Amino acid sequence: MSDVVVIGGGVIGLTLAYELAGRGVAVTVLDQGPMGQESSWAGAGILPPGNPQQAVTPEARLRAHSHVLWPRLAEQLRTETGIDNGFRRCGGLEIREDGEPEQLDSEIEQWRTEGVDVERLDESGAIGHEPRLGRGLVAAYRLPQMGQVRNPRHLKALIAGCVARGVTLRPGCPVHSFVRLSSGSRVLAVRTLDGELFAGQFVIAGGAWSGRFLSELGCRTASVRPLRGQMALVSSLPPLIRHVVNVGSRYLVPRDDGRVLIGSTEEAVGFDKRNTADGVGELLAFGRRIVPALASATFERAWAGLRPQSPDGLPYLGAVPGASNLFVAAGHFRAGLQLSPITAVALTQLLLGEPTTVDVQPFRVDRERSGH
Numbered sequence: 001m002s003d004v005v006v007i008g009g010g011v012i013g014l015t016l017a018y019e020l021a022g023r024g025v026a027v028t029v030l031d032q033g034p035m036g037q038e039s040s041w042a043g044a045g046i047l048p049p050g051n052p053q054q055a056v057t058p059e060a061r062l063r064a065h066s067h068v069l070w071p072r073l074a075e076q077l078r079t080e081t082g083i084d085n086g087f088r089r090c091g092g093l094e095i096r097e098d099g100e101p102e103q104l105d106s107e108i109e110q111w112r113t114e115g116v117d118v119e120r121l122d123e124s125g126a127i128g129h130e131p132r133l134g135r136g137l138v139a140a141y142r143l144p145q146m147g148q149v150r151n152p153r154h155l156k157a158l159i160a161g162c163v164a165r166g167v168t169l170r171p172g173c174p175v176h177s178f179v180r181l182s183s184g185s186r187v188l189a190v191r192t193l194d195g196e197l198f199a200g201q202f203v204i205a206g207g208a209w210s211g212r213f214l215s216e217l218g219c220r221t222a223s224v225r226p227l228r229g230q231m232a233l234v235s236s237l238p239p240l241i242r243h244v245v246n247v248g249s250r251y252l253v254p255r256d257d258g259r260v261l262i263g264s265t266e267e268a269v270g271f272d273k274r275n276t277a278d279g280v281g282e283l284l285a286f287g288r289r290i291v292p293a294l295a296s297a298t299f300e301r302a303w304a305g306l307r308p309q310s311p312d313g314l315p316y317l318g319a320v321p322g323a324s325n326l327f328v329a330a331g332h333f334r335a336g337l338q339l340s341p342i343t344a345v346a347l348t349q350l351l352l353g354e355p356t357t358v359d360v361q362p363f364r365v366d367r368e369r370s371g372h
């Protein structure tokens with residue numbers, strides 16, 4: 001029997017399993033499909049910076065701790081599995097093509113307050129960093145510490161790392177429900193296609209699918225729903241840009257091999273992962289506008305993933321009220337890749353009954369509901 005059963009083999013469940021196994025815990029990860037092929041695979045892998053000493057909000061603290069953990073995790077995975085997950089600090093540009101020149105001032109101030117390096121740029125400064133940007137920029141800044149990870153490679157590394165650490169991975173094993181004590185206060189097992197699986201503790205890390213469990217468990221305050229994000233991939237050699245380029249919620253992410261990811265849409269269409277002509281067309285038009293030379297790049301492919309969105313956009317990290325051995329790590333929305341290292345550390349500490357590195361109270365499952 002495992003000490004811990006993790007439901008969901010995305011970046012959250014796999015990083016948690018890897019961390020727990022590193023602490024000597026016997027872990028089983030169950031996924032309804034293949035491991036690591038949902039939102040975590042579909043994402044862009046943008047890792048915004050942070051500074052744990054000066055982060056002010058609970059969310060910024062999570063981001064800042066992850067910022068510190070990412071290089072260590074990448075190195076550890078490379079050592080243990082031989083897989084390079086492509087983590088690097090490529091820097092990021094935030095730009096605007098229209099509106100007031102001052103429109104990014106409050107964001108720049110916020111980064112400074114958080115103790116994160118930020119450079120305000122005018123158009124020529126931005127073009128100095130990325131000569132192929134289109135002209136006519138009205139506002140820009142640069143975050144030299146912005147990072148990225150090649151998430152499909154990272155997932156491969158996590159899967160290999162979990163195997164190396166003795167984690168039992170069971171793809172194609174959907175969890176249907178929980179077997180609970182009649183008082184409801186403890187979960188004894190999960191019901192799967194292959195029968196009941198008993199364990200000491202359980203973690204729901206089911207990404208956009210976690211909402212079903214939360215409502216079945218009677219969590220009235222918590223919910224998670226899918227928000228589709230479409231992505232287009234183009235390539236061009238030699239590489240056209242070096243920085244992640246953000247324009248609000250749209251972005252370009254350059255990989256070292258000349259590929260550029262263009263993302264992403266935000267669509268409330270349920271569990272529908274199809275690409276649409278409109279979605280992909282808009283992304284390609286956006287890419288060409290920001291970097292005109294992308295017009296002659298090769299179109300490789302498009303895909304879509306389902307972001308796990310909570311009402312306030314923040315993850316749920318903690319115990320399910322009333323069930324002492326059932327935990328949730330879900331609802332990371334647009335930030336699950338970046339927040340996965342600190343999520344794994346904090347959940348491991350909670351499961352082992354240790355004080356947590358970051359305060360997880362603001363992320364508790366029964367926090368006041370806002371949004372949706």
Ligand SMILES: Cc1cc2nc3c(=O)[nH]c(=O)nc-3n(C[C@H](O)[C@H](O)[C@H](O)COP(=O)(O)OP(=O)(O)OC[C@H]3O[C@@H](n4cnc5c(N)ncnc54)[C@H](O)[C@@H]3O)c2cc1C
Nearest residue numbers: 008010012032040043044045046175207229305336337338
């Ligand atoms: C287009 C796009 C771009 C993104 N870009 C970024 C980015 O740049 N940076 C960033 O940090 N984040 C980004 N994200 C968000 C990020 O991908 C997610 O927050 C993160 O992947 C969530 O991880 P997860 O493990 O919770 O979910 P998932 O990766 O979706 O994994 C959940 C797993 O649970 C399994 N599961 C569900 N129900 C069951 C069940 N009943 N039984 C067994 N298994 C089950 C699923 O099959 C799935 O494999 C992006 C997302 C999208 C879609």
